[in-house]
Amino acid sequence: RELTTARVGQRLAHTLVRLTRQCGQATEGGMLITQPLTRQELADLTGTTLYTVSRTLAKWESLGLIESRKRLLFVRSPRRLEEVAGAEDD
Numbered sequence: 689r690e691l692t693t694a695r696v697g698q699r700l701a702h703t704l705v706r707l708t709r710q711c712g713q714a715t716e717g718g719m720l721i722t723q724p725l726t727r728q729e730l731a732d733l734t735g736t737t738l739y740t741v742s743r744t745l746a747k748w749e750s751l752g753l754i755e756s757r758k759r760l761l762f763v764r765s766p767r768r769l770e771e772v773a774g775a776e777d778d
Contacts, residue, residue, distance in 0.1 A: 699734040700744055701773035704754070708763055719766050724759035748772075 704721065712719040725733075731741040745761075748754045753769060755762040763769055 696734065696736045696740050697744055698773055699736070700730065700741060701769050703730065703733050704761065704763060705766070705770055705773050707761075708766055708769075712763070712766075715762070718755075718762055718764040720757075721761045721763065725761070726759060 707721045707723060707725075708719045711721060711723040713722050727741045727745065728738050730745075731738045734741065745754065745756065749756060753763070753765055753772075755764060
């Protein structure tokens with residue numbers, strides 16, 4: 689249902705929230721998703737394209753929401769990410 693009703697940004701945010709809960713490690717200043725994932729794997733998980741995932745993550749990184757560390761993602765603001773996951777508009 690999520691793939692057909694949620695916008696791409698919401699789906700990606702929801703996936704990252706889920707990953708922070710399943711394999712996130714609390715660090716000073718946020719949560720580190722300890723499961724290494726490529727952007728293509730994130731695209732596959734969210735039912736979108738590599739380009740869209742890359743563009744969305746780059747936007748979020750410029751806003752200070754996340755930080756890419758090689759194949760790991762550091763979520764600087766889990767609360768804001770949860771807000772994006774539940775948002776009606778992206």
